[in-house]
Amino acid sequence: MDLSTSYLGLPLRNPVIASASPLSADLGGIRRLEDCGAAAVVLPSLFEEQLRREQALAERMIDIGADSSPETGSYFPAVSDPRSGAAAYLDLIARARAAVDIPVIASLNGSTLSGWIDTATQIEQAGASAIELNIYRIASGPTVKIGDPVAECIALVKAVRAKTRLPLAVKLHPYYSAFGAFAESLDDAGADGLVLFNRLYQPDIDLASLCWNNDITLSAPNEIRLGLLWISLLGTRLPRASIAANTGVDKVDEIIKYLLAGADAVMVASVLLRKGPEHLKTLLAELETWLNRRGFGSVSAIKGLMKHQAAGAEAQERGDYISGLLSYRGKR
Numbered sequence: 001m002d003l004s005t006s007y008l009g010l011p012l013r014n015p016v017i018a019s020a021s022p023l024s025a026d027l028g029g030i031r032r033l034e035d036c037g038a039a040a041v042v043l044p045s046l047f048e049e050q051l052r053r054e055q056a057l058a059e060r061m062i063d064i065g066a067d068s069s070p071e072t073g074s075y076f077p078a079v080s081d082p083r084s085g086a087a088a089y090l091d092l093i094a095r096a097r098a099a100v101d102i103p104v105i106a107s108l109n110g111s112t113l114s115g116w117i118d119t120a121t122q123i124e125q126a127g128a129s130a131i132e133l134n135i136y137r138i139a140s141g142p143t144v145k146i147g148d149p150v151a152e153c154i155a156l157v158k159a160v161r162a163k164t165r166l167p168l169a170v171k172l173h174p175y176y177s178a179f180g181a182f183a184e185s186l187d188d189a190g191a192d193g194l195v196l197f198n199r200l201y202q203p204d205i206d207l208a209s210l211c212w213n214n215d216i217t218l219s220a221p222n223e224i225r226l227g228l229l230w231i232s233l234l235g236t237r238l239p240r241a242s243i244a245a246n247t248g249v250d251k252v253d254e255i256i257k258y259l260l261a262g263a264d265a266v267m268v269a270s271v272l273l274r275k276g277p278e279h280l281k282t283l284l285a286e287l288e289t290w291l292n293r294r295g296f297g298s299v300s301a302i303k304g305l306m307k308h309q310a311a312g313a314e315a316q317e318r319g320d321y322i323s324g325l326l327s328y329r330g331k332r
């Protein structure tokens with residue numbers, strides 16, 4: 001069975017990538033993920049605030065997110081572990097590249113344009129196989145105008161693209177308007193791949209203590225649907241960028257569905273945190289079994305089988321929405 005695929009122009013032995021999480025935070029974890037079958041690993045994000053703390057840089061806030069950056073700096077939790085700084089991160093990239101054969105994708109989360117660019121350059125020098133820009137911004141500031149987040153994101157990708165030759169992935173949450181046009185613009189700006197989607201951090205309120213509860217919950221399979229929809233819609237619209245599906249994989253079913261919708265690769269974090277990296281072996285064996293049973297000889301044979309044609313997609317989705325509502329048979 002041929003499970004191979006490619007993502008960001010990188011050949012992969014299978015479509016399952018270990019998404020950024022604590023599991024890839026050290027060399028032992030990265031080796032284990034490779035041994036269990038991960039086709040590539042994404043390192044946990046390096047946050048610009050981490051760097052600024054470490055370097056005590058007084059950056060001039062002239063760039064993206066300038067209005068929010070000083071605040072994020074002061075809200076960023078103190079980093080007590082000295083190994084968590086930039087030097088350690090760059091060192092981990094270099095050691096991981098020497099230790100494993102699979103691609104090692106560094107993840108960067110900046111807050112100023114200069115921060116993104118400088119660190120991307122350092123990541124390239126450290127020898128990463130690719131960079132994932134973890135673009136995470138809740139654009140809630142009073143000075144943010146409609147359209148600013150999209151324009152800034154495109155400008156950021158262009159700026160980083162101009163400074164590095166590394167394959168560039170952009171990891172996004174789904175809450176941008178006109179997402180299809182946005183994705184096309186990112187492709188045009190030089191993104192080699194999109195990670196769809198990041199999970200937006202959503203706090204809860206603890207009714208006993210009346211405090212905000214900021215804990216991270218792990219994902220559930222019903223969260224794949226927004227990704228499925230957009231991946232199936234984008235399949236015919238992106239001339240060059242590949243797509244890694246992300247969020248909600250628990251069983252092999254979600255991986256198969258994402259591939260059918262048109263994903264080139266599928267990223268997983270929660271399921272590995274829940275069941276351990278060894279579970280990758282089960283997922284890959286089950287993928288192979290499913291392909292065999294259905295008479296497919298490769299992952300490429302199912303990639304995009306269920307994607308939508310761009311023309312008429314909007315009308316079709318509207319029709320599907322209406323028929324979904326009308327055909328609902330609830331339990332009484």
Ligand SMILES: Cc1cc2nc3c(=O)[nH]c(=O)nc-3n(C[C@H](O)[C@H](O)[C@H](O)COP(=O)(O)O)c2cc1C
Binds near residue numbers: 020217
């Ligand atoms: C504990 C934890 C830590 C994470 N750290 C990062 C991170 O540093 N950078 C990032 O881009 N995503 C991070 N993520 C998000 C995951 O990479 C992934 O995008 C998200 O969990 C959705 O995938 P899943 O449904 O397979 O968990 C983290 C997720 C968890 C649960």
